[in-house]
Amino acid sequence: MATEQQFCTFFIDRLLFGVEVEKVQEVIRHQGLTRVPLASDLVGGLINLRGQIVTAVNLRRRLGLEDSSQTQPPMNVVVRTGEGAVSLLVDEINDVVDVEQKTFEAPPNTLVAGRELIQGVYKLKDKLLLVLDTDKAANVAAPLSAKR
Amino acid sequence: MDEVTKEFLIESNELLDQLDRDLVELEKDPKSKELLARIFRTIHTIKGTSGTLGFPKLESVSHVGESLLSRMRDGKLVLNAEITSALLAMIDAVRKILRTIEASGAEGDPELAEIIRRLSALLDGGQARMKDARPETPAKSESAEQSLGEILVEQHGTAPDAVQAAAQQQRDGDPRRIGEILVHQGAAEPKAVLEALQEQGAHASAAASTIRVDVNLLDKVMNLVGELVLARNQILQFTTTQQDAVFLSTAQRLNLITTELQEGVMKTRMQPIGNVWNKFPRIVRDLAVSCGKQVELEMEGSETELDKTIIEAIKDPLTHIVRNSLDHGIEPPAVRTKKNKPPAGRLRLRAFHEGGQVNIEISDDGAGIDLPKVREKAIQKGLVSAQQAGKLSDREVMNLVFLPGFSTAERVSNVSGRGVGMDVVKTNIERIGGTVDLSSVLGQGTTLRIKIPLTLAIIPALIVTSGHERFAIPQVSLLELVRLEGGEAAKGIEMIHGAPVHRLRGNLLPLVYLNQQLRLEAKSSTTGTVNIVVLQADGRPFGLVVDVINDTEEIVVKPLGKQLKGIACFAGATIMGDGQVALILDVLGLAQQADVISESKERSLSEVKTRADDAALGQHSWLVFRVGEKGRVAIPLAMVSRLEEFEPSAIEVSGNQPVIQYRGEIMSLVRVSEALQLSTPNRKQERLQVVVYSTEGRSVGLVVEEILDIVDQQVAITTGRQTARLLGSAVIQQHVTDLLNVPEIVAEVLNRGQNVSALAGAQHGD
Numbered sequence: 062m063a064t065e066q067q068f069c070t071f072f073i074d075r076l077l078f079g080v081e082v083e084k085v086q087e088v089i090r091h092q093g094l095t096r097v098p099l100a101s102d103l104v105g106g107l108i109n110l111r112g113q114i115v116t117a118v119n120l121r122r123r124l125g126l127e128d129s130s131q132t133q134p135p136m137n138v139v140v141r142t143g144e145g146a147v148s149l150l151v152d153e154i155n156d157v158v159d160v161e162q163k164t165f166e167a168p169p170n171t172l173v174a175g176r177e178l179i180q181g182v183y184k185l186k187d188k189l190l191l192v193l194d195t196d197k198a199a200n201v202a203a204p205l206s207a208k209r
Numbered sequence: 210m211d212e213v214t215k216e217f218l219i220e221s222n223e224l225l226d227q228l229d230r231d232l233v234e235l236e237k238d239p240k241s242k243e244l245l246a247r248i249f250r251t252i253h254t255i256k257g258t259s260g261t262l263g264f265p266k267l268e269s270v271s272h273v274g275e276s277l278l279s280r281m282r283d284g285k286l287v288l289n290a291e292i293t294s295a296l297l298a299m300i301d302a303v304r305k306i307l308r309t310i311e312a313s314g315a316e317g318d319p320e321l322a323e324i325i326r327r328l329s330a331l332l333d334g335g336q337a338r339m340k341d342a343r344p345e346t347p348a349k350s351e352s353a354e355q356s357l358g359e360i361l362v363e364q365h366g367t368a369p370d371a372v373q374a375a376a377q378q379q380r381d382g383d384p385r386r387i388g389e390i391l392v393h394q395g396a397a398e399p400k401a402v403l404e405a406l407q408e409q410g411a412h413a414s415a416a417a418s419t420i421r422v423d424v425n426l427l428d429k430v431m432n433l434v435g436e437l438v439l440a441r442n443q444i445l446q447f448t449t450t451q452q453d454a455v456f457l458s459t460a461q462r463l464n465l466i467t468t469e470l471q472e473g474v475m476k477t478r479m480q481p482i483g484n485v486w487n488k489f490p491r492i493v494r495d496l497a498v499s500c501g502k503q504v505e506l507e508m509e510g511s512e513t514e515l516d517k518t519i520i521e522a523i524k525d526p527l528t529h530i531v532r533n534s535l536d537h538g539i540e541p542p543a544v545r546t547k548k549n550k551p552p553a554g555r556l557r558l559r560a561f562h563e564g565g566q567v568n569i570e571i572s573d574d575g576a577g578i579d580l581p582k583v584r585e586k587a588i589q590k591g592l593v594s595a596q597q598a599g600k601l602s603d604r605e606v607m608n609l610v611f612l613p614g615f616s617t618a619e620r621v622s623n624v625s626g627r628g629v630g631m632d633v634v635k636t637n638i639e640r641i642g643g644t645v646d647l648s649s650v651l652g653q654g655t656t657l658r659i660k661i662p663l664t665l666a667i668i669p670a671l672i673v674t675s676g677h678e679r680f681a682i683p684q685v686s687l688l689e690l691v692r693l694e695g696g697e698a699a700k701g702i703e704m705i706h707g708a709p710v711h712r713l714r715g716n717l718l719p720l721v722y723l724n725q726q727l728r729l730e731a732k733s734s735t736t737g738t739v740n741i742v743v744l745q746a747d748g749r750p751f752g753l754v755v756d757v758i759n760d761t762e763e764i765v766v767k768p769l770g771k772q773l774k775g776i777a778c779f780a781g782a783t784i785m786g787d788g789q790v791a792l793i794l795d796v797l798g799l800a801q802q803a804d805v806i807s808e809s810k811e812r813s814l815s816e817v818k819t820r821a822d823d824a825a826l827g828q829h830s831w832l833v834f835r836v837g838e839k840g841r842v843a844i845p846l847a848m849v850s851r852l853e854e855f856e857p858s859a860i861e862v863s864g865n866q867p868v869i870q871y872r873g874e875i876m877s878l879v880r881v882s883e884a885l886q887l888s889t890p891n892r893k894q895e896r897l898q899v900v901v902y903s904t905e906g907r908s909v910g911l912v913v914e915e916i917l918d919i920v921d922q923q924v925a926i927t928t929g930r931q932t933a934r935l936l937g938s939a940v941i942q943q944h945v946t947d948l949l950n951v952p953e954i955v956a957e958v959l960n961r962g963q964n965v966s967a968l969a970g971a972q973h974g975d
Binding site: 093096099101104108109111112113114116118145147200 | 435436439440676678727728729767768769770771772773776778779782783784788789790791792
């Protein structure tokens with residue numbers, strides 16, 4: 062059915078987010094993160110994805126949310142972007158869900174935090190699925206000059 | 210664009226490059242039949258194929274060139290500068306059309322009338338002189354392959370008519386091969402046919418043993434091998450905790466295979482530097498003609514191999530340097546003759562491997578760099594103040610030419626002198642981890658030395674830890690490691706107005722704390738040890754203080770994502786043996802961020818002065834030894850290569866000089882007591898104490914009676930007792946000590962024989 066689409070979903074701060082499955086390269090468990098000094102604090106670090114070095118974006122901070130209080134290490138959702146693979150750090154992985162196009166709605170005006178990253182909302186039966194714009198999410202501005 | 214055209218373009222471009230070289234070569238040796246034949250064949254191939262593929266303009270222009278060449282081949286025209294220039298212009302025209310075809314798939318509408326007229330005029334000129342111009346050489350097959358008949362005709366093994374007759378005979382049903390027919394008819398010598406066959410075979414086999422591979426594919430394979438290397442490293446680390454014999458031996462095999470595979474793939478990316486140099490004969494010729502100069506180009510070591518990415522990176526800088534040498538360096542013939550130099554200048558390119566790096570030297574025997582003029586220009590352009598300029602050492606003045614906006618050329622030519630150049634050359638070379646060094650003697654020439662790493666993909670690096678994070682430092686920037694322990698740690702770091710420095714052998718080394726620069730946590734445990742990694746950025750040393758120095762490792766350089774591109778401190782990232790990612794420090798970026806470079810540029814002026822003062826004050830480490838019965842003599846420790854002991858019986862005599870076999874060489878010996886005319890001790894000596902001094906690749910042994918001490922002391926030299934062999938005296942450790950003029954003594958020994966009797970006496974132990 063043309064009106065159905067599949068989303069890979071995950072939780073951040075108990076909000077359900079989704080990324081079109083075609084954009085997801087893979088989902089991997091927690092990986093040792095190498096911190097990058099002087100980088101923007103939106104960058105979580107670097108991971109080794111089978112020999113490829115991938116930048117991990119701290120999606121919580123990217124969305125303007127508080128840092129997680131949970132002790133569980135974040136999961137990596139590796140997405141393909143125009144500039145290669147980028148990993149999005151999320152709290153918890155959820156299922157791949159099918160959604161119907163007619164349940165889509167633009168984000169409400171009252172949504173302020175991270176609004177530019179959310180393309181819209183799918184109204185699922187019991188939850189709302191927020192559609193993430195991965196290209197924008199991965200677009201972490203180059204860090205400020207470290208010069209004192 | 211179809212495959213055939215694509216292949217034609219690639220092949221033609223290669224052929225044209227070869228053509229450039231061959232033509233320039235031919236100009237020097239116009240009688241070379243072999244060169245002429247090769248040039249002819251190349252043009253013929255291009256003409257033939259362009260006709261087949263339907264590029265009439267390309268065909269027409271190469272046709273005129275071919276006609277001209279065929280006349281030369283037949284000996285009716287002799288190559289001269291005019292013809293060479295015309296032919297080179299034709300090659301350029303062909304190139305231009307090829308580029309248009311590459312871009313648009315069609316020939317476009319090139320302006321060819323002029324070049325065709327020029328070539329035709331030369332052709333007619335030749336014809337006018339040679340009235341009995343015969344019709345063109347035998348009908349050529351339109352294919353790129355050359356027939357045996359053609360080769361034979363080119364080698365003058367037979368007459369064109371005979372080949373045609375033989376070919377006709379074949380068409381009429383003669384089953385024999387063309388060579389057989391010719392030999393049978395007595396039209397060709399069997400030997401000539403054999404040679405021609407060999408040549409034909411050589412062409413065919415060269416084509417069959419190589420294939421063209423897409424560079425992107427090669428890069429991909431290289432990346433995969435890089436990943437394999439990392440996976441191998443991880444497995445090897447795993448083996449340390451495993452006992453399973455099969456697993457261990459398999460891991461070992463994997464290790465070996467991976468290493469070999471890595472080497473093999475690296476080799477596929479290696480290209481001889483000749484690929485870049487190939488275009489220089491043409492550039493040099495054109496420039497020399499347009500500047501009215503005569504230049505002989507020498508190239509040595511063009512087979513030296515470099516990684517493809519580096520070859521590409523040095524192409525433009527090298528071209529620039531060559532242009533510079535020709536334009537500014539080499540003088541016009543008239544000036545050269547006046548200076549008693551041969552009218553033709555010499556430009557030498559030399560490449561060789563040394564210590565895991567590639568050295569490239571570009572030297573000319575031209576005017577050299579006029580230092581006072583450089584100084585003047587630099588002041589005039591406001592690059593340095595007059596006061597600063599006065600204090601600069603010659604070497605520093607020389608390096609002023611690398612500053613942006615500098616040019617000593619009196620007038621701006623279309624070749625160089627616009628003030629962009631040497632700084633770009635330097636930046637480009639440093640970007641790939643190389644260094645540039647300039648030396649010049651006024652009136653005798655200039656030499657530029659470039660050192661570059663073999664490859665950028667896999668580099669040796671020093672792994673350090675700071676603030677619990679590991680970092681890799683490329684070894685090309687590494688000078689030395691200094692470790693300060695216990696009390697030294699506290700004393701070794703001093704502050705100049707808040708800036709930490711360390712005294713390294715008397716010079717101040719600015720210190721940069723890595724954890725401060727990267728805003729990492731400070732070292733938690735205060736063990737009292739300070740690790741300083743002495744690095745070099747932009748020719749200036751600085752000390753990087755890190756928590757732990759781990760190890761050196763071969764690392765695979767991986768680029769950073771776009772999110773991290775703006776951080777100047779990092780050159781990339783790599784994956785360590787445990788699978789974790791480590792960042793690679795960009796030493797230049799780090800130094801710039803820490804303001805080490807700009808600071809030290811100013812300080813360098815005072816540094817030079819301090820160094821000079823040091824020398825005057827005699828700030829040195831000294832090796833003190835006893836000579837003769839009571840003589841106390843010292844030499845700077847820096848002059849000592851090694852200290853050795855020899856059995857007296859090991860001394861032999863060569864050319865009336867005492868010598869000893871040392872490390873596979875013959876080393877001359879000098880008895881210091883004798884050189885200073887001190888009494889030689891009479892008692893029997895057990896073993897000979899020898900101080901080895903090396904100069905210009907030769908070692909000389911200074912025989913002393915006893916090594917006393919190594920002293921770190923500032924000494925005041927009294928020159929009262931100064932002779933040619935003594936620099937003077939000083940008080941070292943409360944004793945009057947003579948300071949030996951080692952170079953002088955050694956020079957004396959090397960220049961003339963020395964009395965051997967004393968040493969021979971020592972040998973017998975009388």
